[in-house]
Amino acid sequence: MLLKEKQKFPLKIKRMGINGEGIGFYKKTLVFVPGALKGEEVYCQATKVQKNFVEARIVTINKPSKFRVQPACPIYEACGGCQIMHLRYDKQLEYKADVLRQALKKFQPAGYEDYEIRPTIGMDKPVHYRAKLQFQTRSFGGSVKAGLYAEGSHRLIEIQDCLVQDKLTQDIINTTVKLLDKHKIPIYNERKIAGVRTVMVRRAVATDQVQMIFITSREVRLSGLISELTKTYPEIKTVAVNLNTSKSSDIYGDKTEIIWGQEAISEEVLDYGFALSPRAFYQLNPQQTNALYGEAVKALDVTPDDDLIDAYCGVGTIGFAFAGKVRSVRGMDIIPEAIEDAQKNAVAMGFTNTYYEAGKAEDIIPKWYREGYRATALVVDPPRTGLDDKLLDTILDFAPEKMVYVSCNVSTLARDLVRLTKAYQVEYIQSVDMFPHTARTEAVVKLQRK
Structure with missing residues (x-):
């Protein structure tokens, strides 16, 4: 060297x-x-x-x-939440298709040189798109601040006006910080103090309904704060508390309890609505989620005779896009609250051909097959870690005729395609810019059984 x-x-x-x-x-x-x-x-x-x-x-x-270009955000370099705001937006879209090619070249799934990589679908106005925030809270000199850790550190960067964050959620967190100060709520300190460590705010764009979670390392009294906050922002419909006493970097603990308001908020995508409980996963960019799910529907190309498995189904959102087009939809997720939401959402939409079960896909799919269920189509939307090895084994064992892989991590996608291309042909990959100004992208992969 x-x-x-x-x-x-x-x-x-x-x-x-x-x-x-x-x-x-x-x-x-x-x-x-x-x-x-x-x-x-x-x-x-x-x-x-x-x-x-x-x-x-x-x-x-x-x-x-x-x-x-000159980044429009004054704390762009300090924050680290965005990585490529200094690159003109049309070139960001080209970059996101290029990193997909780089990942494929690194892992080299079968036939990768000939994959059709379609141009990235971007946004007309790539600002204020994040409908959910999770800001850390810390106390400095007796004053509460909220924001994100600087990259690779536990040094909090205060954020009061984020260029990519939904404006209402930003206003709510700013007011929440003032009320945490006013009501003398204990604020977490990594060395000795137990208290509020993170606040989550999520807005359902279609209905303007907002839900919040206070993640805390001890019980805290929030009634006075909640009373003031909900009077100021009638859009807030749900306030929950999550207890996380661990020293790990995990944001959430196991137990979440709603302490004010209703169980869920209502959101819409494509042509249907659904309920979201506080811990249920949903995409951060509602506008681009329409594009993403639309591409998934196009890629899977189902018929009324298809039976579909929706792995990592969450509250059922992707599966519902197909429910009116197929014979049956079955989904699973490891978060029980998400499965409860999926079941309620299916009933609310009048679907009688859906079934949801809590657990791991690699355990549940073989069980369903033993019970006689046969899927002709499969959609997977895994976390950034990609598909579990056991689930990959399961997919290859049963190999439904057609499959769509929705990915939020090009590296784990390329890795998983090495295994999947033993049974499937990659028809094309469509990238969708869910996270403008960041290095991340989503991709929809159309797969057909060989």
Whole structure:
């Protein structure tokens, strides 16, 4: 390794990596430079020297990219919640298709060189799109602040006006912080103090209904705060408390209790509505969720004779897009509250051909097959960790005729396709920009059994 820590050197950026960083080579040494764009010539300083690569920071940009823009967010670099706001938006969309290609090249699933990668579907106005926030709370000098940790640290960056966050949820968290101060609510401290550690605010865009969760490491009295908050914001319909006493980085503990208001809020996607309980998963960008689910419906291309399994079904949202088009829909999820929501949502929409069960897909699907159920179509929408190995085994064992994989992580998608292409042909991949200004993208993969 020729480079040493703190050494300064010139570098030409050849491409951008999956975390939005610029990538170049200094005398055959791989160098990662956050904030650098493809085609730029930078003068940088090594910050970390590893055996096979170096991380560096920009000192000066000697030749900027013509696609570099001034980020509209004043705390963009400090926050770290967005990674590519300095790249013009149309080029962000091209980048997201490119990182998909990079992931495929790394894992090399069968026939990957010939996959059809369709242009990324973007937003007309890629701002204030996040309908859910989870901000950490901390007390500094007796004053409560809320925001996100700076990347790779536990240093809180206060956020009062986030460019990608829904404006109503931002207003509510700002007011909540003032009320936490006013009512002297204990605020969590990693060393010794137990109290409120995180606040979740989610808005259902179709109905303007809002739900909140206070995540706390001890019981706290919130009645006075809730009374003031709900008078100020009549949109708030549900307030819950989640108890998390662990020292881990997990946001939530096991127990969530609604302490004010109704059990769920109502949201809509495509042409149907559904209920969301506080802990139930739903996409962060409701506008692009319409595009994402629309692409999933198009890709699966079901018929009235199809029987569909919706793995990782959550509150049933993707499955409901198919329920009126197929003979049956069955779904499962490991969160019991989500399954309860799915069951209630199906009844509310008048579906009699749906069935939902709490548990792991790799356990439930074989059980259903033993009981005589046969699926002709499968849709999976896993977390960022991708498909469980046992579930991959299960899918390959039963191999429904057609399948759609909805992914939020290009790396685990490419990894899983290595296994899936033993039984399936990749027809195409459609990326959808669910998270403008970040390095993340979603992808819909159309698979057909060989």
